Amino acid sequence: MATAEQLKALLRSHAERDDQRFYSIALQVAAKEARQGHNKLASDIKNLVEKSQSSTRNISLASSKPVHLAQQNNSDLKGLLELTPHSVRINEVVLSEDIHERMGQVILEQRQKDKLSRFGLQPRRKLLFTGPPGTGKTMSASMLATELKLPLYTIVLDNLITRFMGETAAKLRLIFDHIRQTRAVYLFDEFDAIGTQRGSPNDVGEIRRVLNSFLLFVEQDASESIIIAATNHPELLDQALYRRFDDIIKFEKPKLDQICLLIQNRLSLFGTDDFDWKLISKAANGLSSAEITRSCEDAAKEAVLNFDAKVTSDMLLKAFSRRHSGNNK
Template sequence: MATADQILALVRSFIADENDRFLAIASQVATHESRQGHHEVARQLKDLIESAKRRQTKLSPSRRPVPIIQPKGELANLLSASFPEDRLSDLVLSSENHLRLKQVIHEQRQRDKLAAHGLVPRHKLLLIGPPGTGKTMTARALAGELRLPLFVVRLDGLITKFMGETASKLRLVFEAIAESRGVYLFDEFDALGAQRAADNDVGEIRRILNSFLQFLEAETANSIIIGATNHPEILDKALFRRFDDVITYTLPDPAAVEEVIRNRLANFDTANLEWVSIRSSAQGLSQADIVRACEEAAKAAVLEDSKRISESFLLDAFEAKRHANRLQLQIGDIRNAGR
């Protein structure tokens, strides 16, 4: 018979909808039964596993059933759910960030093995860096790799002006984190984690941060929690110690610029592009800016019934993005000056 550990692992993988892991554990059970002399049981198990694998291969991603896990009641105003199919290979990352995220995925996939030795996989990540550098896409990729739902915490529904209400809503979110396994993204995390000693701080903000720190400290390893911020300098220092990993994102270097463009325009003819000029023109833009500029150039090519990307159009699109960013900064400065 299967061992108690194998039965527990089978149940956990079934609940988490991890088909590959479920079949891998079932194969271990089949091997165990064969060693015990239960050859007929082992043969039947192996036949069932092979049949399941063939069926899994035939199901294309678009035909696979999508789990329906939508927040209900008050949580519907606090969380939005999606089921990304993004992968780590879809991101353009530094080699260091790629290795660190691969380690997170590896530990999550082997969390039962770690738990058997009293160890906990990495599951609390703080992502910091400029807008458009891949923080949100990282959350989507982790959810896609692990076949988990992505829950984005809606800060507009979470943070209120009423004393004590935000903390009670935070409690609801962390109860969901404990009960429903998924990737939970706190975007614009600085809205929750601003320094408690800030000059413009009020008592309610301190209480919110203290509540968050307590909930985060008590949280189990069932889900992955991600905080993402463009302003790490205003985060309370105590937060950094509560996360398993702090991952820094930067604007793409020239090599990354070219990789982003080639990936996004893979279905078009880019043989005429002068890459030295292209890389230079895109410097200072985020990955998101570059992707949007590529999409503008792609649309222009499609509307002209061409597969060739116009270099001049692409350069103009980069400059338009740069101008929009400058304008956005100016608007932000005006708003800050008026406070």
């Protein structure tokens, strides 16, 4: 059953109409019940949460009337902290052997954190993901949340800055308060929005204050949450940031063997035995994982609509060529 603190937190979040916190606590209760073997109860709670979230999203989409921030539920964090659906397992993510091993280590340490604590050790939980767009940074955050049975919250920092210029540091403190109070995976996406080197030609006073605040908050954070910062531009980050993270993981565009696995996974329903793999993998080389996946989807749609659902090497080659052409513009 839920602890007394969880029950009080559920009632408090309901009274304050804080849907995000209510769902997060409910999912924590479900996870606890699952660990105790109460799988039916855990599944029922999870299904109720998902159904309620779906209804809330539908109502939001149906309303076209703009709502001022002060009128929104949990206005302090509204639009800054988004509960993100996730269901990605580690065996579904195509990563390099090194990254796969390091992700597995994070999961192992988190699952065995009580064992580590008996020896005065702490699991990795502050991670910096770097690399080009579409290389699996966001998907890996989703995978960690799924494997650890934790909620995933996404913080888009460029929204934080543009919407609250002059009070961003105060909003950032509220986010870290949530990190402390609610164990979850927190993804700071587009992290270079605040992590730019201090003293650079584009240095802005407000951004510098926010960066200083982030450095302080992340250093002082002693919660059990997993904090992930993701950036496409690591060269822009202030050097002081690197010391605040337990692990820095560099994502890269897929190599030839990963390209073949990506294609096989995405086109598993279509049959890939007749593909010219050497030619296809060479044609896809240089594209990101996301671009390869979208190219496969383009070829699959062409096959379904025009060629009796038969995907050929030529269809993939054409799709990859279009992606390369788009990148060169």
